[in-house]
Amino acid sequence: MSLSTRILSLATTLIIAAGVGSWLAYQKLTDSIIERWGRQVTEIQVRYDSARLLSSLEREIGLAKQLARSPSLIQWAAQPDNQTLQNKALHELENFRGGFSDKSYFVALIENRRYYFNNAQNDYAGEQFRYVLDPEKPDDAWFFQLVEEGRDFHLNVNPDTQLGVTKLWIDVLVRDAGGDIIAMVGTGLNLDNFLQDIVDIGQDGITTLFADYNGAIQLYRDRNYIDFGSIIKPEGQKKTVDLLFEDPQDKQQMLGMLAMLKKQGSAPGMVESGFVMVDGKKHLAGVAYLPTIGWFEITLLDLSVLLPKREFWPLVVVFIVALLVTLGVFYWVIQARVLRPVAVLEHAVKRVRDGRYDLPYLPKPDNEIGQLADHFEKMAERVRHNTQELEGRVAHRTEQLHRQARIDPLTELKNRRGLDESLHDMIARAEREQQNFGLLWLDIDHFKTINDKHGHQYGDDVLRRIALWLRATIRPYDQAGRWGGDEFVVIMDPSDQDTLKQVAERIRSTIATESAATGSPLSVSIGAYHCKPGESIDTILRHADQALYRAKGEGRNRIRIG
Numbered sequence: 046m047s048l049s050t051r052i053l054s055l056a057t058t059l060i061i062a063a064g065v066g067s068w069l070a071y072q073k074l075t076d077s078i079i080e081r082w083g084r085q086v087t088e089i090q091v092r093y094d095s096a097r098l099l100s101s102l103e104r105e106i107g108l109a110k111q112l113a114r115s116p117s118l119i120q121w122a123a124q125p126d127n128q129t130l131q132n133k134a135l136h137e138l139e140n141f142r143g144g145f146s147d148k149s150y151f152v153a154l155i156e157n158r159r160y161y162f163n164n165a166q167n168d169y170a171g172e173q174f175r176y177v178l179d180p181e182k183p184d185d186a187w188f189f190q191l192v193e194e195g196r197d198f199h200l201n202v203n204p205d206t207q208l209g210v211t212k213l214w215i216d217v218l219v220r221d222a223g224g225d226i227i228a229m230v231g232t233g234l235n236l237d238n239f240l241q242d243i244v245d246i247g248q249d250g251i252t253t254l255f256a257d258y259n260g261a262i263q264l265y266r267d268r269n270y271i272d273f274g275s276i277i278k279p280e281g282q283k284k285t286v287d288l289l290f291e292d293p294q295d296k297q298q299m300l301g302m303l304a305m306l307k308k309q310g311s312a313p314g315m316v317e318s319g320f321v322m323v324d325g326k327k328h329l330a331g332v333a334y335l336p337t338i339g340w341f342e343i344t345l346l347d348l349s350v351l352l353p354k355r356e357f358w359p360l361v362v363v364f365i366v367a368l369l370v371t372l373g374v375f376y377w378v379i380q381a382r383v384l385r386p387v388a389v390l391e392h393a394v395k396r397v398r399d400g401r402y403d404l405p406y407l408p409k410p411d412n413e414i415g416q417l418a419d420h421f422e423k424m425a426e427r428v429r430h431n432t433q434e435l436e437g438r439v440a441h442r443t444e445q446l447h448r449q450a451r452i453d454p455l456t457e458l459k460n461r462r463g464l465d466e467s468l469h470d471m472i473a474r475a476e477r478e479q480q481n482f483g484l485l486w487l488d489i490d491h492f493k494t495i496n497d498k499h500g501h502q503y504g505d506d507v508l509r510r511i512a513l514w515l516r517a518t519i520r521p522y523d524q525a526g527r528w529g530g531d532e533f534v535v536i537m538d539p540s541d542q543d544t545l546k547q548v549a550e551r552i553r554s555t556i557a558t559e560s561a562a563t564g565s566p567l568s569v570s571i572g573a574y575h576c577k578p579g580e581s582i583d584t585i586l587r588h589a590d591q592a593l594y595r596a597k598g599e600g601r602n603r604i605r606i607g
């Protein structure tokens with residue numbers, strides 16, 4: 046795998062690992078942010094919903110309590126048959142009716158269990174007495190239950206079948222000076238309006254409900270869950286808030302929060318919160334206890350609606366773009382400063398390995414790779430220089446050896462191989478130029494005797510001297526060589542018959558004369574041949590040899606032409 050592919054795969058692996066890690070961190074972080082934000086919003090929402098409920102109810106409750114303290118009402122309740130007191134009390138009640146927002150009131154007397162009511166339309170003017178409460182009738186059980194419990198104030202959501210209305214009733218007990226319960230007064234708020242104003246606020250993701258002290262649902266957008274007439278139902282039959290949850294743990298948690306807040310009592314501002322599943326979706330539930338009315342306010346926030354995770358997606362996009370840009374810049378830098386210089390360097394190394402020293406341009410980034418390229422360039426230059434020098438020396442030495450292989454070391458004339466090559470060249474040239482040339486074959490007379498008489502060393506000296514005289518005698522463009530032993534050859538180029546004879550004679554006489562001058566006279570026999578174009582080397586040598594043989598045979602120290 047190439048370095049580039051490796052780096053790219055490593056970077057990709059790291060980015061995937063970083064991406065997965067970041068994604069997990071992102072999930073955790075956003076969950077944590079949403080949860081923290083959700084808890085704060087829940088707390089604010091719970092307080093806000095509580096305040097809204099209380100602000101709508103407090104005035105009504107205050108007015109009902111004020112009515113319960115009305116002396117005329119108390120006097121009438123103590124003597125319900127007194128017509129004067131009744132008129133006075135009803136007059137007072139009618140005054141209060143205008144103050145209540147529902148423009149209605151009710152009063153129920155303990156002594157004769159009579160129930161009086163008038164509404165906003167003043168339908169019952171002069172006929173406020175509606176019916177007598179019956180302890181045997183389930184519809185009237187609320188009255189007897191509240192009286193039995195002796196709770197001075199109570200909120201109750203209940204349909205009044207006789208009046209044909211479902212209302213949120215505010216019930217306040219009326220006591221005489223001795224503290225005995227003598228009546229119950231109050232007003233009712235239209236449940237539909239109330240639900241619309243307080244509970245069904247139509248804000249997506251926010252569900253508000255109210256439950257009484259026992260957790261029974263009192264106000265909720267879905268009427269099926271409202272525990273109407275909760276006061277008269279035994280434990281276990283009430284529609285409590287835990288019905289909203291399917292998970293037993295959520296039910297437990299909600300009831301636990303209610304219990305905890307109940308225990309705290311009237312500590313103001315306490316809000317408990319926790320996650321629960323409602324309709325298969327995760328909600329953050331916030332609960333507060335409202336001691337003034339003895340109810341719980343419960344807010345359910347669907348955080349996926351209020352703060353959907355897609356709100357954070359721009360962050361993810363920014364992160365991914367940043368990651369890709371980083372990868373691009375990283376790869377570009379690595380490519381420019383590492384991969385490309387390394388690739389060019391590798392190419393250059395291959396060229397040097399193959400003996401090519403003309404290097405391409407090597408990029409040298411300001412790093413170790415740049416230094417490596419610089420060192421390599423210098424090294425390649427040195428190798429190139431050394432190789433050239435070596436090749437020069439080898440060529441020179443080869444040339445020397447070549448020359449030496451064709452030179453006779455004793456006489457420094459051409460040896461037999463050198464003469465052979467020259468003869469071949471000459472034959473080719475004669476053929477090419479259709480020109481004659483000459484060949485002289487010399488043999489020292491009685492050389493064996495000289496050797497035998499004076500020794501081999503002396504014989505060598507004689508051979509050297511003969512070579513010297515030969516070189517001095519021939520023309521500059523003729524070639525002389527030692528054929529072997531005491532035999533010499535001269536190639537004359539060009540030559541005619543006369544010149545051949547003249548040069549041969551000059552050689553013979555020079556050797557005779559010069560040697561005589563040294564005190565040791567020598568003579569040579571010469572076989573000469575005038576070579577024609579197209580003749581082979583064998584033919585030429587045979588003719589020259591035959592001529593030499595004749596010269597020897599005819600008494601030596603003479604020239605014969607073949």
Ligand SMILES: Nc1nc2c(ncn2[C@@H]2O[C@H](COP(=O)(O)OP(=O)(O)OP(=O)(O)O)[C@@H](O)[C@H]2O)c(=O)[nH]1
Pocket residue numbers: 488489490491492493494496500501502503504505508529530531597601
């Ligand atoms: N000193 C010396 N002697 C050599 C060398 N090469 C050959 N010889 C001798 O040269 C002699 C050649 O003798 P031949 O040419 O056969 O006979 P020759 O005595 O010259 O008689 P002719 O040629 O008939 O006149 C031999 O005795 C060889 O040993 C050499 O390099 N140095």
